[in-house]
Amino acid sequence: xxxxxxxxxxxxxxxxxxxxxxxxxxxxxxxxxxxxxxxxxxxxxxxxxxxxxxxxxxxxxxxxxxxxxxxxxxxxxxxxxxxxxxxxxxxxxxxxxxxxxxxxxxxxxxxxxxxxxxxxxxxxxxxxxxxxxxxxxxxxxxxxxxxxxxxxxxxxxxxxxxxxxxxxxxxxxxxxxxxxxxxxxxxxxxxxxxxxxxxxxxxxxxxxxxxxxxxxxxxxxxxxxxxxxxxxxxxxxxxxxxxxxxxxxxxxxxxxxxxxxxxxxxxxxxxxxxxxxxxxxxxxxxxxxxxxxxxxxxxxxxxxxxxxxxxxxxxxxxxxxxxxxxxxxxxxxxxxxxxxxxxxxxxxxxxxxxxxxxxxxxxxxxxxxxxxxxxxxxxxxxxxxxxxxxxxxxxxxxxxxxxxxxxxxxxxxxxxxxxxxxxxxxxxxxxxxxx
Amino acid sequence: xxxxxxxxxxxxxxxxxxxxxxxxxxxxxxxxxxxxxxxxxxxxxxxxxxxxxxxxxxxxxxxxxxxxxxxxxxxxxxxxxxxxxxxxxxxxxxxxxxxxxxxxxxxxxxxxxxxxxxxxxxxxxxxxxxxxxxxxxxxxxxxxxxxxxxxxxxxxxxxxxxxxxxxxxxxxxxxxxxxxxxxxxxxxxxxxxxxxxxxxxxxxxxxxxxxxxxxxxxxxxxxxxxxxxxxxxxxxxxxxxxxxxxxxxxxxxxxxxxxxxxxxxxxxxxxxxxxxxxxxxxxxxxxxxxxxxxxxxxxxxxxxxxxxxxxxxxxxxxxxxxxxxxxxxxxxxxxxxxxxxxxxxxxxxxxxxxxxxxxxxxxxxxxxxxxxxxxxxxxxxxxxxxxxxxxxxxxxxxxxxxxxxxxxxxxxxxxxxxxxxxxxxxxxxxxxxxx
Numbered sequence: 001x002x003x004x005x006x007x008x009x010x011x012x013x014x015x016x017x018x019x020x021x022x023x024x025x026x027x028x029x030x031x032x033x034x035x036x037x038x039x040x041x042x043x044x045x046x047x048x049x050x051x052x053x054x055x056x057x058x059x060x061x062x063x064x065x066x067x068x069x070x071x072x073x074x075x076x077x078x079x080x081x082x083x084x085x086x087x088x089x090x091x092x093x094x095x096x097x098x099x100x101x102x103x104x105x106x107x108x109x110x111x112x113x114x115x116x117x118x119x120x121x122x123x124x125x126x127x128x129x130x131x132x133x134x135x136x137x138x139x140x141x142x143x144x145x146x147x148x149x150x151x152x153x154x155x156x157x158x159x160x161x162x163x164x165x166x167x168x169x170x171x172x173x174x175x176x177x178x179x180x181x182x183x184x185x186x187x188x189x190x191x192x193x194x195x196x197x198x199x200x201x202x203x204x205x206x207x208x209x210x211x212x213x214x215x216x217x218x219x220x221x222x223x224x225x226x227x228x229x230x231x232x233x234x235x236x237x238x239x240x241x242x243x244x245x246x247x248x249x250x251x252x253x254x255x256x257x258x259x260x261x262x263x264x265x266x267x268x269x270x271x272x273x274x275x276x277x278x279x280x281x282x283x284x285x286x287x288x289x290x291x292x293x294x295x296x297x298x299x300x301x302x303x304x305x306x307x308x309x310x311x312x313x314x315x316x317x318x319x320x321x322x323x324x325x326x327x328x329x330x331x332x333x334x335x336x337x338x339x340x341x342x343x344x345x346x347x348x349x350x351x352x353x354x355x356x357x358x359x360x361x362x363x364x365x366x367x368x369x370x371x372x373x374x375x376x377x378x379x380x381x382x383x384x385x386x387x388x389x390x391x392x393x394x395x396x397x398x399x400x401x402x403x404x405x406x407x408x409x410x411x412x413x414x415x416x417x418x419x420x421x422x423x424x425x426x427x428x429x430x431x432x433x434x435x
Numbered sequence: 436x437x438x439x440x441x442x443x444x445x446x447x448x449x450x451x452x453x454x455x456x457x458x459x460x461x462x463x464x465x466x467x468x469x470x471x472x473x474x475x476x477x478x479x480x481x482x483x484x485x486x487x488x489x490x491x492x493x494x495x496x497x498x499x500x501x502x503x504x505x506x507x508x509x510x511x512x513x514x515x516x517x518x519x520x521x522x523x524x525x526x527x528x529x530x531x532x533x534x535x536x537x538x539x540x541x542x543x544x545x546x547x548x549x550x551x552x553x554x555x556x557x558x559x560x561x562x563x564x565x566x567x568x569x570x571x572x573x574x575x576x577x578x579x580x581x582x583x584x585x586x587x588x589x590x591x592x593x594x595x596x597x598x599x600x601x602x603x604x605x606x607x608x609x610x611x612x613x614x615x616x617x618x619x620x621x622x623x624x625x626x627x628x629x630x631x632x633x634x635x636x637x638x639x640x641x642x643x644x645x646x647x648x649x650x651x652x653x654x655x656x657x658x659x660x661x662x663x664x665x666x667x668x669x670x671x672x673x674x675x676x677x678x679x680x681x682x683x684x685x686x687x688x689x690x691x692x693x694x695x696x697x698x699x700x701x702x703x704x705x706x707x708x709x710x711x712x713x714x715x716x717x718x719x720x721x722x723x724x725x726x727x728x729x730x731x732x733x734x735x736x737x738x739x740x741x742x743x744x745x746x747x748x749x750x751x752x753x754x755x756x757x758x759x760x761x762x763x764x765x766x767x768x769x770x771x772x773x774x775x776x777x778x779x780x781x782x783x784x785x786x787x788x789x790x791x792x793x794x795x796x797x798x799x800x801x802x803x804x805x806x807x808x809x810x811x812x813x814x815x816x817x818x819x820x821x822x823x824x825x826x827x828x829x830x831x832x833x834x835x836x837x838x839x840x841x842x843x844x845x846x847x848x849x850x851x852x853x854x855x856x857x858x859x860x861x862x863x864x865x866x867x868x869x870x
Contacts, residue, residue, distance in 0.1 A: 027589060027731065038588055038773055135586060141732040143582035151570060151578035153473055154462060154752030279738060282717050296462065296749035297576040300739030303714060304732060314731035317589030325770045335760045338473055 007080070009042045010324040013073035013104075014064070015095055016086030017050035020109055020136075022058040023309025024085060024316045029062035035317070039324045047073045074098050081323050083316065084108040093117050100124045100132065105323040109136035109316055111210040115226045118217065122337055131326065131333035133319035138211040139164060139288050141311025142304040143318070148218050148292065150335055155294025157219035161274075161434065162256040164211045166286035166306045167202035168234050170194045172252060172271075173284045176242050182235065194286055204233035205254065205269040212256035216267045219292070220260050222343040224267055230348040232270035241429055244358065244386065244400050245273055251281035255434065264344045266351055273356050273433040349409040354383070354433035356402055357411075359418065360425040363389060363397040367423045371399065374421070378414035380406040396425055402433065442515070444477045445759040448508035448539075449499070450530055451521035452485035455544055455571075457493040458744025459520060459751045464497035470752070474759045482508045509533050516758050518751065519543040528552050535559045535567065540758040544571035544751055546645040550661045553652065557772055566761070566768035568754035573646040574599060574723050576746025577739040578753070583653050583727065585770055590729025592654040596709075596869065597691040599646045601721035601741045602637035603669050605629045607687060607706075608719045611677050617670065629721055639668035640689065640704040647691035651702045654727070655695050657778040659702055665783040667705040676864055679793065679821065679835050680708055685868070686716035692869065699779045701786055708791050708868040784844040789818070789868035791837055792846075794853065795825060795860040798832040802858045806834065809856070813849035815841040831860055837868065 014025055028035070028045040035043045045064045049072060056066040065072075073079060074095060082099035084106060086092050093113045096106050101124060108114065114121070114134045125132045135145045139162075148157075163169050167189060174185045186203070189195035201207050209229040216224040234254050245252050255272040258265065274281050279301055283289040288306030293299045305311035326334065361367045368387065375382060381404045390398040403411070411430070419427050449460055463470070463480040470478045480499045484507060491501040500507075508514060509530060517534035519541060521527050528548045531541050536559060543549065549556070549569045560567045570580045574597075583592075598604050602624060609620040621638070624630035636642050644664040651659040669689050680687050690707040693700065709716050714736055718724040723741030728734045740746035761769065796802045803822065810817060816839045825833040838846070846865070854862050 031589065034591075035589065037775075038770070142735055143586035146586045147578035147582060150757060151581045151753040152749065153756050154466065154470065154749055156469075279714070279717055282714055294749065296745045296752070298740045298743075298746055300577055300737070302735070302737060304735030308733075310731045311733055314587065314589055314729065317731070318586040321588050322585060322770070329767065331766045332764065335473070335757070340472075 006330065007041060007328055009044055010039065010080050010327055011044050011046040011078050012081045012083060012320060013047040013076060013079035014045060014083045014085065015049050015070045015073055016084065017048060017055040017058050018085065018087070019309050020312050020316070021050070021085035022055070023313040024083065025058050025062070025064070027313045027317050028320070029059070031317070035321055038321055039328055041328050043321070043324050046079060047076055049073050070095055074102065079104060080327050081105045081107060081320060083320060084110060085316070087112070089113055089116065096121055096132070097124055100128055100130060103128050103130055105130045105327060106132040107316060107319040107323060108132070108134050109312055110134070111137040111207070111214065115210040115213040118214065119223050119339070125333065126336060129332050131323065133323060135319050136312045136315035138214050139290060139302065139304065140306040140308060141314040142288060142290065142302050142306065143315065144290055144302045145218065148215065149337060152292070152294055152297060153335070155296045157260065157292060157294050159259045159293045160212070160215050160219055160257070160290065161280060162212060162215065162290040163253055163280060163283050164256050164288050164290065164306060165202050165208045165254060166288060167195045167199065168254040169283065169288070170286045172234060172254060175237065175239060176246070176251065179239050179242065181239050182237060203235060205231040208254060208256040208269045212258055212267055212269060215290070216258040216265060218337060219258065220265055220343060221338050221340040222265065223339065224265065224345065228267060228345045230268040230270070234271055236429055237271055238429065241358065241431065244356070247386070248384070248402065249276050250274060250433070251276050252431065253280065257434065260343070264346045266346050268348060268351070271431050273431055275435050278435070349412065351408045352405050353408070354403050354405050355411050356400065356431045356433055357415070358398065358400050358428035358430070360390060360396050360428060361399055362423045362425065363395045364423070368399065370421055370423055371418055374414050374417045375401070375403070378410040380410055380414055398428070441765065442476060442763055444479055445474065445515050445762055446479050446481040446513050447516045447518060447755060448482040448511060448514035449480060449518045449520065450484050450505045450508055451519065452483060452490035452493050453520065453522070454744050455747050455751070456485070456520035457490070458748040459518065460493050460497070460499070462748045462752050463755070464494070466752070470756055473756055474763055476763050478756070478759050481514060482511055484508050505530050509537065514539055515762050516540045516542060516755060518755060519545060520751070522547070524548055524551065531556055531567070532559055535563055535565060538563050538565055540565045540762060541567040542751060542754040542758060543567070543569050544747055545569070546572040546642070546649065550645040550648040553649065554658050554774070560768065561771060564767050566758065568758060570754050571747045571750035573649050574725060574737065574739065575741040575743060576749040577723060577725065577737050577741065578750065579725055579737045580653065583650065584772060587727070587729055587732060590731045592695065592727060592729050594694045594728045595647070595650050595654055595692070595725065596715060597647060597650065597725040598688055598715060598718050599691050599723050599725065599741060600637055600643045600689060601723060602630045602634065603689040604718065604723070605721045607669060607689060610672065610674060611681070611686065614674050614677065616674050617672060638670060640666040643689060643691045643704045647693055647702055647704060650725070651693040651700060653772060654693065655700055655778060656773050656775040657700070658774065659700065659780065663702060663780045665703040665705070669706055671864055672706055673864065676793065676866065679791070682821070683819070683837065684711050685709060686711050687866065688715065690869065695778070699781045701781050703783060703786070706866050708866055710870050713870070784847065786843045787840050788843070789838050789840050790846050791835065791866045791868055792850070793833065793835045793863035793865070795831050795863060796834055797858045797860065798824060798830045799858070803834065805856055805858055806853055809849050809852045810836070810838070813845045815845055815849055833863070
């Protein structure tokens, strides 16, 4: 017997049957009984769409109606929840807007759309008394977005340090452990299926930038667009940098970082030296980890698989069950994302951190004095220096400097001045240091 | 203007102003504006009770009415949420039952009550269309219970490995790093304020048993009472065990473990050898970490401060805001805890794991052969043996054996038989191994 306001069944429409979509479809079909038990009424994958007609095979054993057109999902008035898993900006964002506008709940794993259009989507959802969940958009299977949105809400978030790109972490782990150079490590990752044929989005930090923009938005209750994220990829790293890092007690990770300092926000992605006693430094291979520091909680860390069909489907299905339960009990949206007074995003030139600087110099007396004078004049103090004879024949040495905290613009200026010194052959690399 | 069904203000009554209660009161007073903004209406600490009249001082700057009687909180019809932070079984459980029966929502950090009476409390809550939240009962500030109850709900949980007692982890970290013996390490922990004057509940694993009973109940959807948890404390550990652990590539942690194997549940707390490549092995000092493995998510880990007023208040206040938002929007309870068919709890004699065995033997030929014969006859195969000359004068040696997976009852039987061998002076220790 149907109760007054209650639905007797919750229907899902899934758009996109690629790796994640297919994994989610399998989970919805195979675990239907368990999910229905959790929610209190049947949860049914009623429709699925993919432009590739062969993907109908994914739906075997279920009752879903397949279509090559997303419109068939969006136009079905019986669909309560639209699950968008095609990825990319368009048409994904258009599908989501249409679904929300029609009063359907939306679940997505789309970091690109959420980081660019999350604010608008949340607004449309609110206007139609529905909700949009996007737990799988950051950290794959790691339950992270929901704790940040809800359970940790009493905190003022101070910093987030995140390893949120599995491909680059896999590559950097190999470079650190096997002394591989970048091209070799990348090739190995591609052979293992951990890097795409065109790895640019991962290797250049774009993927991580989307994700940290989402975390910064949620953590600081202000809009952070991915275009506001300063980013450097891993392409300038060499095996020499890994050797020095180890010697100095550091690990190199591609960190996505966001901090709030005096109502102004830093948000950046770049290779980072972190000390080897930080738990983050132990996060190896394709795993992800996100360290969040709040005023009450102190440092907390979430670790797990940041990609892959099964882990991602854990978060997607968790969101679907959450939405379905809210719909079934007639609850309406959960505690929403609150946006406060917009906060300023600090340009990278304004940040203050420590730096690792590696350079090739002529091996003759007085060189170090010239370099340290430049640094001193730029108000940068040195915490340690390593000088090594790099090439006896060419009479060049390699100098590695670790600085105390200094303003980025001063460091950039000093780097330029040092590069112009006749005794300096080349600035090998400079890498920011966090602890 | 008050809307139809909506409350214009949510009132909190707090029972218990000890360390955690006082911390929570401060947070509720100091962050009232921010919390009210999040929820959409004022969140007010209206009443607080503690048997110690001096604790009224905690409430300075707020508007709470102090009382030495919890009844004043429970009998106030304007109180929407009762926050129980006195700890211990009685009268805490009685207060919570009364509050729920009166249609008030309850937030608690009480591991003792939740592990013993959680099922009944959830039932009473359901009958009165309210809810009880207990995020701070396990892992202090770590957002763990909510993800396990909700975001990870699509998973079939396979195993939970948890470092959930900060006191013992602090002691074991010191024993591993400074080669302290247990009495010294305990004394140091007491001096630092990380162990109580009477440390029995921590050191003997009782505290961890409460917590793993809660996690097993939530993870496996079946009732697990703390009396069903097999537990051994850390009191038999010596510095020799730590030395051998290091030599063999292991770290010793007091692990709380629960697993579901073939519909039957293991739930136990004991010192455990874990390999030094596990992230759990890097969790040092008073920090807690909980590794959960599910069929979709794979291994995920939550890390943070497991105790202390500020971290605990993060979870308590998170729960309060969650409850307040549900009350304000007239939503009723969240997705509840579902209980399935009761599952059998496996006696420890039935578990299968690997073992570290340390013993003192006479230093003469043939001893090892006698010992390995006993193990072989009990169907226990050996993975490695270390034999050391322990005491030249007494002509005794120390043997350390690592076994392959074996049934606990067989190992216990073999230990008894080995202890009876004339060449065996003493079974020094045996410790379970997990990886």
